[in-house]
Amino acid sequence: MQVLSSRQAAATEASTSASRGIAPRAVQPAARRASVACSAASGNREVTLLDYGAGNVRSVRNAIKKLGYTIRDVEKPSDLATAEKLVFPGVGSFGQAMRILNQKGLTQPLKDYIASGRPFLGICLGLQLLFEGSEESGGCEGLAVIPGAVTQFDTKLGLPVPHIGWNNIAPTRPSDLLDGVGDRRVYYVHSYRATPSPANKDWVLATTQYGGEFVAAVNRGSVSAVQFHPEKSGATGLDILAGFLHPAQAVEERRAAAAAHAAAAPSGPKGLAKRVIACLDVRSNDQGDLVVTKGDQYDVREKSDSREVRNLGKPVELAARYFEEGADEVAFLNITGFRDCVMEDTPMLEVLKRASERVFVPLTVGGGIKALTDSSGRSFSAVEVAAEYFRSGADKVSIGSDAVDAAQAYYARGGKTDGSTAIEQISAVYGKQAVVISIDPRRVYVADPSAVPHATVRTAKPGPNGEQYCWWQCTVKGGREGRDIGAVELSKAVEALGAGEILLNCIDNDGVGKGFDLELVDAVSKAVTIPVIASSGAGCPQHFSEVFQNTGAAAALAAGIFHRREVGIDDVKRHLAQEQIPARL
Incomplete structure (x- = not known):
């Protein structure tokens, strides 16, 4: 049997798909194909989105639309009473989110919706706000739907915080939301997390490891929420969104996709990906x-x-x-x-x-x-x-x-x-x-580290005059102007x-x-x-x-x-x- 390299295989598939007028599978995974095919037979295709104006929810909107749904925004508290399927993509800090919900009179109507038995999906902060409170923002009360508090990752463990990147999920029980996804990686970006406990055991749907176990997803009845961002988790994330929007159609397709993924991708170490x-x-x-x-x-x-x-x-x-x-x-x-x-x-x-x-x-x-x-x-x-x-x-x-x-x-x-x-x-x-700092430094060699007030290292690449030490000077204006501050200090x-x-x-x-x-x-x-x-x-x-x-x-x-x-x-x-x-x- 001929074995193609990954790029050869991708090129072959793209060429074949293009000749048929369709997108390659990398662009159009099974769950998305299924969602479009079954749109006429799946009932109401409207999703209500609770966007309280605190950050980027455009990607959530685009993901929902890509799965074949229209979006109705919550413009006033009474809109929650008539919603049939609600997505709550929490963005920003815990305290800021709760202040906005309270100011707009949305807190109690949101609690009422969650208690009503209608489908609900919280994303990232939308999961954290379901808990009783958080250490973030100096301590703040949440919606108190789920027992427990949200706490900060322990930086003393030597792991970078925020927890940013692609990590594995470990489902704890079967569910429409995650069945067929397996332990594929999803995208996280957060500094605070909820942890499993006996009090919230019945809620926990999946966990992830990062300096210990934390809650990756919750579910009880029609209420679900995830700590990760499905709208930023590529094909896997879109499959998970499909599991919420149309579970009956999505699960079979996701199981096939998971099997194909397992067969195509070589196994490697679990945990937070580089x-x-x-x-x-x-x-x-x-x-x-x-x-x-x-x-x-x-x-x-x-x-x-x-x-x-x-x-x-x-x-x-x-x-x-x-x-x-x-x-x-x-x-x-x-x-x-x-x-x-x-x-x-x-x-x-x-x-x-x-x-x-x-x-x-x-x-x-x-x-x-x-x-x-x-x-x-x-x-x-x-x-x-x-x-x-x-x-x-x-x-x-x-x-x-x-x-x-x-x-x-x-x-x-x-x-x-x-x-x-x-x-x-x-x-x-x-x-x-949400804040990245871009640093543009250049190497400066010194013979004696005590001659400069900057953090230096002994270098394996000596300078032009044999200097054994260096530091990195930060620049501005596209590298055109140097400043008297080192990259370490900055x-x-x-x-x-x-x-x-x-x-x-x-x-x-x-x-x-x-x-x-x-x-x-x-x-x-x-x-x-x-x-x-x-x-x-x-x-x-x-x-x-x-x-x-x-x-x-x-x-x-x-x-x-x-x-x-x-x-x-x-x-x-x-x-x-x-x-x-x-x-x-």
């Missing part, structure tokens, strides 16, 4: 078209006489391609600014809206996330700017140069927070997991200010293709408890395993090698599995 992220640098070219580009040491223009902006594709199409190829996340970095337009017409908002219709894994957007005044003269706070991106489909926002200013001000205040920075303000409303400061993740670039390695700066990644990942994404320098699958085996990186990001198809995302994933590194396949 993420492989595709990054798209987006800017306008000289003709005004929005393109994905890539530079060497941040120079994005061709080295030919034309000096045109390097064009590697269109952002939405490339993002969709990476989703289909198995990327765990997709990041858009706006490197133009788009300062000459009103806020609502910012091109990156449209990119996110369109991408979220086709990409069902997390989307991060960076560039311009700060307080600003648009071309119409209207001023927006950093939180308002972030809100526009979240509503357009972003799950996380990335802050770059402004984070350097925030960190330097933090140290100038004696290491104290004052609530004035975009990092603090956005994380207070949307949770720290990372500690932004964690204290409320950031949930660090995207760690390296100007020296960018575009070189000789691997990540392992010494830099190791130094920063040891200095903080939040997840670190390694970036800059990947040239082959082995570079990904090297950074995961030799540092505490939670994820690794690449751009050019994926854009130019020099390395496939599936090549990286299978190499990680062969090296016994947890990966989502």
Whole structure:
């Protein structure tokens, strides 16, 4: 029997499917095919969505629509009384969510709906709010539907917090919601969790391990909720949503899909997967078209006489391609600014809206996330700017140069927070997991570590004059301007200010293709408890395993090698599995 490589098989299937005028299975899994086929016979195809305006629910909307349903929004408390199927995608912090529900008069009508026996699905914070209370927001009462309290992950265990990424689920009993899914990985992003107890035993439907066991899903009667994000969990997540929306049709299809998945994907270590992220640098070219580009040491223009902006594709199409190829996340970095337009017409908002219709894994957007005044003269706070991106489909926002200013001000205040920075303000409303800090450092060699006030390491790559030590100077304005603060110090400061993740670039390695700066990644990942994404320098699958085996990186990001198809995302994933590194396949 002929055995095809993963990319050969995918190409063959895509070619065959295209000739028939249908999408490949990677884009159109069984549950979605079944949902469309049975739409005429499955009764009411309307879902009521409780969107209280705290974050990105566009992806939930797109996932529900993709499964063949229409959406009716809760606009007033009485809308809950007439809802027949309710989805509650909680986004943001526990205290903020409860305040909004109370202010809008939705708390008691929501409790009444849950008690009515009609189908209910809570997502992420929508699960946590069902419990009696949470440690988050200084302690806050919840809906008290399920016994127990929501508590923070223990950072003393040495695991990065927030818990971000793809982890296995372990169902505790049969259910329409999860039958046929097995222990496939789903996407999590949270700092707080509920834990199983004798009091809530009858509710717990599935658990996940991360520094101990926590509640992954609950169910009793018609009430279900999940801690993970099904709308961001790829085909698996869409299958789970189908299990809620039309369980009778979904279960058989999911069992077949699970069997196919088990047969096709090599087994590997369980637990939180190391993420492989595709990054798209987006800017306008000289003709005004929005393109994905890539530079060497941040120079994005061709080295030919034309000096045109390097064009590697269109952002939405490339993002969709990476989703289909198995990327765990997709990041858009706006490197133009788009300062000459009103806020609502910012091109990156449209990119996110369109991408979220086709990409069902997390989307991060960076560039311009700060307080600003648009071309119409209207001023927006950093939180308002972030809100526009979240509503357009972003799950996380990335802050770059402004984070350097925030960190330097933090140290100038004696290491104290004052609530004035975009990092603090956005994380207070949307949770720290929604804030990523992008750091752009370059290596500086020193002969004597005591000669500089920065954290240094003894390097295995001596400097030009034989220097044995180095530190990494942070830069702003796309690497054009250096600041007197090191990457380690910056990372500690932004964690204290409320950031949930660090995207760690390296100007020296960018575009070189000789691997990540392992010494830099190791130094920063040891200095903080939040997840670190390694970036800059990947040239082959082995570079990904090297950074995961030799540092505490939670994820690794690449751009050019994926854009130019020099390395496939599936090549990286299978190499990680062969090296016994947890990966989502």
